[in-house]
Amino acid sequence: MAKSQSGPKLQPVRGTHDIMGDKARTFRYINQVFQDIAKRFGHEEISTPIFEFTEIFNRTLGETSDVVSKEMYTFEDRGGESLTLRPEYTAGIARAFISNGLQQSLPCKFFAFGPMFRYERPQKGRMRQFHQMDIEILGVAEPQADIEVLAIAVTLLTELNLMDDISLEINSLGDKESRDAYRDALVVYFTEHKARLSEDSLARLEKNPMRILDSKDENDRALVENAPRISDYYNVETRLFFDTVLAGLDALQIKYVINERLVRGLDYYSHTAFEFVTSKLGAQGTVLAGGRYDGLIEKMGGQSTAGIGWAAGMERLSDLISPDLVTQDTRPVSIIPVGDDCQTEALKLAYRLRKADYIIDMSYRGNMAKRMKRANKISSMAAIIIGEDELKRGTVMIKNFDDGSQTEIALDQVMTHLNHYR
RNA sequence: GCGGGUGUAGCUCAGUUGGUUAGAGCACCAGAUUGUGAUUCUGGGUGUCGCCGGUUCGAUCCCGGUCACUCGCCCCA
Numbered sequence: 001m002a003k004s005q006s007g008p009k010l011q012p013v014r015g016t017h018d019i020m021g022d023k024a025r026t027f028r029y030i031n032q033v034f035q036d037i038a039k040r041f042g043h044e045e046i047s048t049p050i051f052e053f054t055e056i057f058n059r060t061l062g063e064t065s066d067v068v069s070k071e072m073y074t075f076e077d078r079g080g081e082s083l084t085l086r087p088e089y090t091a092g093i094a095r096a097f098i099s100n101g102l103q104q105s106l107p108c109k110f111f112a113f114g115p116m117f118r119y120e121r122p123q124k125g126r127m128r129q130f131h132q133m134d135i136e137i138l139g140v141a142e143p144q145a146d147i148e149v150l151a152i153a154v155t156l157l158t159e160l161n162l163m164d165d166i167s168l169e170i171n172s173l174g175d176k177e178s179r180d181a182y183r184d185a186l187v188v189y190f191t192e193h194k195a196r197l198s199e200d201s202l203a204r205l206e207k208n209p210m211r212i213l214d215s216k217d218e219n220d221r222a223l224v225e226n227a228p229r230i231s232d233y234y235n236v237e238t239r240l241f242f243d244t245v246l247a248g249l250d251a252l253q254i255k256y257v258i259n260e261r262l263v264r265g266l267d268y269y270s271h272t273a274f275e276f277v278t279s280k281l282g283a284q285g286t287v288l289a290g291g292r293y294d295g296l297i298e299k300m301g302g303q304s305t306a307g308i309g310w311a312a313g314m315e316r317l318s319d320l321i322s323p324d325l326v327t328q329d330t331r332p333v334s335i336i337p338v339g340d341d342c343q344t345e346a347l348k349l350a351y352r353l354r355k356a357d358y359i360i361d362m363s364y365r366g367n368m369a370k371r372m373k374r375a376n377k378i379s380s381m382a383a384i385i386i387g388e389d390e391l392k393r394g395t396v397m398i399k400n401f402d403d404g405s406q407t408e409i410a411l412d413q414v415m416t417h418l419n420h421y422r
Numbered sequence: 423g424c425g426g427g428u429g430u431a432g433c434u435c436a437g438u439u440g441g442u443u444a445g446a447g448c449a450c451c452a453g454a455u456u457g458u459g460a461u462u463c464u465g466g467g468u469g470u471c472g473c474c475g476g477u478u479c480g481a482u483c484c485c486g487g488u489c490a491c492u493c494g495c496c497c498c499a
Contacts, residue, residue: 011490066497070423088499116499121423123493132499200496216495264498275499286499313499338457372459380459387457401459 015120015128022326026318027131029326030160031113034133034312037155038111041148043135046110048092050117054082060091060268060300062208071118085117089134089311090268090293091300097138098302106139106305113314125284125316135290136309138297143241145308146272146292147248153276153288153310154254162278162320166287168255170274171262172242173210173291174234179270182233183209193223213261230260238271245272268293272308281316288312332359333418334375338368338387346386349396349414356415376401381421384414 012018019027035045058068073085086092089112102108113133120126135152137145150168157163173179186209190197197205198217205212213224234242249256256274264273273291281287290310297305333353337346350360361378363371368385375383385397390408398417399406409417 126498130499283494289499311499316499368457369455376459399458
């Protein structure tokens, strides 16, 4: 790392990264595919601020959730307001939905993307500033929305050519009645076996017993094996809803695995919950996840409105994509003036071609050999050489870098000739 | 917040059981070549061996601390 003699620390803040080169290209590619698909499914873009009043997050995500209790970037602004950098997208979109009175125009189908912030210890696939792509449908209580949102996810991962390494795990957390009944059963069960629970899970028993289900502690897992199963506590409505979602996936030939231990970390989920997971990313296998959050808008103070959505991690997706699979940018054409007298003509030609949609590179200094080297380095398709001799004849030399051939072309024919390179 | 690993050139990494001017490949710069790239040849090291302190005649190497990165736990995209 470069060092400064004195002055500010030059490393980026822990858990943040500069995005450039292949990484930037991969991000742009993923994002283009995502936006294209979202539009095909009839979603509209929404972009909300990267910070909100702190209340927006801590009232909705759950006070006891890890995100709220220890991962938020919260600060006071100069006016004394407590603000928080968004740790996820859904709460901000829900707030925007209410702020803008969008219950008048249901259903709302949104897509969004941008940076998120969580104060965590960084590791593979986990950053303090990371980027998510987000899909939400608001105002549709029918399971068709669940199916559609999952179809978007599968389309995205398929078009990114990642579905071979990723599987969909799905569960239903049930409606409130089912979930409360199940929660009670879990508390009874785990309280009986309190002595064998890990320390972490003892705390979970108090705060959020369902999370004991995805504990990685060996003893816990043994207990979980024999714990009550959520599907036994589904009421009729929940069972029907979940079966409809699964039937929809079957109809679309979307493969899935029911994982009854899948619970989500944030409090606002109900009914459908899902994760797309891979084993190729080390400890952070979840690449895209989401679920239904029918109670969220009401909890936030709006009219009761159904909602379902998901978020995908850009960093995690791009870690799965090798850079050479990303579409190469169109190669440039280099213009090389020889001698000062040709600068103006070169400048004019470059401008003309750029306005006509060509990608033109012009180096700023160096003799011809150096400029040719640079042209080669940036993988130009061709060099347009303008020298005094050519200028007198009203022509330029066009050198094809792939076969080394060289042709003299009249200045006003340059564009026609370049069509060979399109 | 808790564990493990790693810090040597722009990048990937070698190295010294503690010894004088610290190395390789790639990259980069200059020249061979003031009108021709990719190939070739010549020359150039661009470095506080992360930082601070300790042991020592002597530390890049050993010890302590610290910072950074990294992997994992917790949790999550």
